Amino acid sequence: MPRLQTNLPAVSLIVAAAFAFTPVVLAQNTPSDVSTQAKKPAAKKKAAPKKPAAKNTQKKSSGGDTQASVNATEPTLVGQYGDWGAYMATPNGKKVCFALSKPKSQNASKDDVKRDAAYVFVATRPAENVKEEVSVIVGYPLNAKVDTTAEIGSSTFAMFGQNDGAWIKNAAEEPRLVEAMRKGSEMVVKGKSSRGTETTDTYSLMGISNALERIAKECGGSG
Secondary structure, eight states: OHHHHHSSSSHHHHHHTTTTHHHHHHHHHHHHHHHHHHHHHHHHHHHHHOOOOHHHHHHHHHHHHHHHHHHHHHEEEEEEEEEEEEEEEOOOGGGGEEEOOOSSSESSTTOOOOOOOOOEEEEGGGTTTTEEEEEEEEEBBTTTTTTEEEEEEEEEEEEEEEHHHHSSSSSSGHHHHHHHHHHEEEEEEEEBBTSOEEEEEEEEETHHHHHHHHHHHHTTTTO
């Protein structure tokens, strides 16, 4: 199902893969940049005819460099395995790889639930000596006082929530969680929003083993 993966926002994937907790910063900076441009449209229009083509060339060159820099950090789908995609990116020159999937089904305790896209991914960041770190994005602000859980067969793993993301509560259990994901057929993620809404997302685990092998191959070095 490649469309599910490629339709996700590239910037969100990079932020999530780096675990930088920067979506709020990005959200604040973007409107600020847009509003600045909106306040001074006349200045740009007046400057263009007064300045010769040389300055326009510089602007184009600068814009091209910026665009190239942005493109260099966007995640690239390097392989699709069943319901899991394997991605690679190099934000700030540091290699990041992750396997990612979207839920097959979603249920909520309330009918009028509004939420962003949900997904689960397993990230490897060689430069930080991080291997196969599991994260879940639920698409709404979690209740930080209530554990999110990931259930695979008879095993349940507690996860702590921050904003719209959840990470395994006991880091020592992470290898066991990854192994359960490799061997299982589906994973059920249960969360509770800050407003009390309970959600249940079911993920297929078909293809995750191959996806993890691919990211291990892509990010097996020191980064």
